[in-house]
Amino acid sequence: MSHPVSGLGEFALIRRLAARLGPARRDVVVGIGDDVAAVEVRADRYLLMTCDAQVEGVHFLPGVTPPERVGRKAAAVNLSDIAAAGGRPTHFLVSLLLPPDTAVEWMEAAYDGIAHEAALFGADVVGGNVARAGQLALDLTLLGEVERDRIVRRAGARPGDLVLVTGSPGMARAGLALLKQPAPGLADEERRRLVDAYQLPVPRIREARAMGDVGGVTAMIDVSDGLAADLGHICDESGVGLRLLARSLPVDEGMGRLARSLGVDPLEWVLGGGDDYELALTARPGRAEALQRAVHDATGTPLTVIGEIVPREAGRHLVLDGGQEVPLTVAGWEHFGAGHP
Ligand SMILES: Nc1ncnc2c1ncn2[C@@H]1O[C@H](COP(=O)(O)OP(=O)(O)O)[C@@H](O)[C@H]1O
Ligand SMILES: Cc1ncc(C[n+]2csc(CCOP(=O)(O)OP(=O)(O)O)c2C)c(N)n1
Ligand SMILES: [Mg+2]
Known part of the structure; x- marks a missing residue:
C-alpha cells in the first residue's frame, strides 16, 4: 500500500x-x-x-x-x-x-x-x-x-560549552508576517529592516571565518528552520543537553513590537521563526569573548551568549526571566507539517 x-x-x-x-x-x-x-x-x-x-x-x-x-x-x-x-x-x-x-x-x-x-x-x-x-x-x-x-560540524558540543548566536533570530519571521498582513503604525524604516531580514538574509561567511581565526568553536549550524529546532540538531549530533536563558536572547525591538501587536510572544518568533540564516554555535567558555570581539571587529555583527551546553540527561530547557526552567518544546519548520504560516 x-x-x-x-x-x-x-x-x-x-x-x-x-x-x-x-x-x-x-x-x-x-x-x-x-x-x-x-x-x-x-x-x-x-x-x-x-x-x-x-x-x-x-x-x-x-x-x-x-x-x-x-x-x-x-x-x-x-x-x-x-x-x-x-x-x-x-x-x-x-x-x-x-x-x-x-x-x-x-x-x-x-x-x-x-x-x-x-x-x-x-x-x-x-x-x-x-x-x-x-x-x-x-x-x-x-x-x-x-x-x-x-571544519566545524554539528557534532562537537560538550557540557560546559557556551551557546551563542549571530544577529537577531525572529526578524525574518516578522518580515514574512508584514508581507502577509498590514501592520499600521510601523515606521517605513522598521518595516524595511524586517522585510529585508526575510528576503535578503546575509550569509555569515565572514563571521564564521573570523571565528575560525580565533578557534574554540566546537559545533555550528545555520538557523533555517528555527533557533530551537536547529540547536536541537546540534544536541542530537553531539549527544548533549541545552539550557537557554530567555533574558539573554537578542530580541530585536521592532520585531518584538510587531509580534506583540499581533498577539504573538516575541520569543515564539526568536525560537521558532525560521528563515534567519544566522549561525548558532557552541564554544569553549574561555573563548567566547575573543570570538565576540573578532566577529564584531571583522563584520559589526553581534554575537550573543544565549545559554550553555549541559549533559544529555539534563535535557533541553529554557530558563524564564523568573528563573523557572521549562522544557524547550518550540517546534521548527517541517516541510510536511501542519499550520504553516
Ligand atoms: N534527499 C536527500 N537525500 C540524502 N540526504 C538528504 C536528502 N535531503 C536532505 N538530506 C541531508 O539531510 C541533512 C538535513 O537536511 P536539511 O535539513 O535540508 O539540512 P540543511 O538545513 O543544512 O539544508 C543534510 O545533511 C542533508 O544533506
Ligand atoms: C511564503 C513563505 N511561507 C513560509 C516560509 C517559511 N519557511 C519556508 S521553508 C522554511 C525553512 C527553511 O527552508 P528549508 O528548505 O527547510 O531549508 P533547509 O533547512 O533545508 O536549509 C521556512 C521557515 C517562507 N520562507 N515563505
Ligand atoms: Mg536543506
Missing part, C-alpha cells in the same frame, strides 16, 4: 531514504546529517558540498518578492551552509525548474540576483540545468572548501 511522504515527515523521510544507501566511499568525511558534506581531495583541505532550493509559494510569495531578491536568497541559503562548516564557497550549479509561462524577464532578474550574491562571496556559477515543472523552483548546489583543521 502506498502512503504519502507528508505522513512520514521531512526528517523521518530523509532517515528512511538514507537507510537505502550502501556504505559511503572512503573519501567521505562528513555525509548525510550535517549542513554540508565534506570529502577528502587534498592533503590540507576538504571539498564541501551542499544544496538547497527556493520554491515558489513555499519559500517565497509569488508576485511579492522581486525576482532579483529570490535569486539572491537562493544563493544566500546555500552560502549559509558553507558558513556553518567554517568554509569558503567556490562554485555554484543552478538547476531551474520552470513552468512554461515563466516570464523570461523574471528569470533574468532572478539569475542576476544569483550571480550578484555569488560574486559578493567570491563564488562562480559554473553550470546548471533547466527542466519544465509544475511549480517554479531554483535549486542550487554549492561547492566550497575548508582547511582540515578548521
Whole structure:
C-alpha cells in the first residue's frame, strides 16, 4: 500500500531514504546529517558540498518578492551552509525548474540576483540545468572548501560549552508576517529592516571565518528552520543537553513590537521563526569573548551568549526571566507539517 511522504515527515523521510544507501566511499568525511558534506581531495583541505532550493509559494510569495531578491536568497541559503562548516564557497550549479509561462524577464532578474550574491562571496556559477515543472523552483548546489583543521560540524558540543548566536533570530519571521498582513503604525524604516531580514538574509561567511581565526568553536549550524529546532540538531549530533536563558536572547525591538501587536510572544518568533540564516554555535567558555570581539571587529555583527551546553540527561530547557526552567518544546519548520504560516 502506498502512503504519502507528508505522513512520514521531512526528517523521518530523509532517515528512511538514507537507510537505502550502501556504505559511503572512503573519501567521505562528513555525509548525510550535517549542513554540508565534506570529502577528502587534498592533503590540507576538504571539498564541501551542499544544496538547497527556493520554491515558489513555499519559500517565497509569488508576485511579492522581486525576482532579483529570490535569486539572491537562493544563493544566500546555500552560502549559509558553507558558513556553518567554517568554509569558503567556490562554485555554484543552478538547476531551474520552470513552468512554461515563466516570464523570461523574471528569470533574468532572478539569475542576476544569483550571480550578484555569488560574486559578493567570491563564488562562480559554473553550470546548471533547466527542466519544465509544475511549480517554479531554483535549486542550487554549492561547492566550497575548508582547511582540515578548521571544519566545524554539528557534532562537537560538550557540557560546559557556551551557546551563542549571530544577529537577531525572529526578524525574518516578522518580515514574512508584514508581507502577509498590514501592520499600521510601523515606521517605513522598521518595516524595511524586517522585510529585508526575510528576503535578503546575509550569509555569515565572514563571521564564521573570523571565528575560525580565533578557534574554540566546537559545533555550528545555520538557523533555517528555527533557533530551537536547529540547536536541537546540534544536541542530537553531539549527544548533549541545552539550557537557554530567555533574558539573554537578542530580541530585536521592532520585531518584538510587531509580534506583540499581533498577539504573538516575541520569543515564539526568536525560537521558532525560521528563515534567519544566522549561525548558532557552541564554544569553549574561555573563548567566547575573543570570538565576540573578532566577529564584531571583522563584520559589526553581534554575537550573543544565549545559554550553555549541559549533559544529555539534563535535557533541553529554557530558563524564564523568573528563573523557572521549562522544557524547550518550540517546534521548527517541517516541510510536511501542519499550520504553516
Ligand atoms: N534527499 C536527500 N537525500 C540524502 N540526504 C538528504 C536528502 N535531503 C536532505 N538530506 C541531508 O539531510 C541533512 C538535513 O537536511 P536539511 O535539513 O535540508 O539540512 P540543511 O538545513 O543544512 O539544508 C543534510 O545533511 C542533508 O544533506
Ligand atoms: C511564503 C513563505 N511561507 C513560509 C516560509 C517559511 N519557511 C519556508 S521553508 C522554511 C525553512 C527553511 O527552508 P528549508 O528548505 O527547510 O531549508 P533547509 O533547512 O533545508 O536549509 C521556512 C521557515 C517562507 N520562507 N515563505
Ligand atoms: Mg536543506
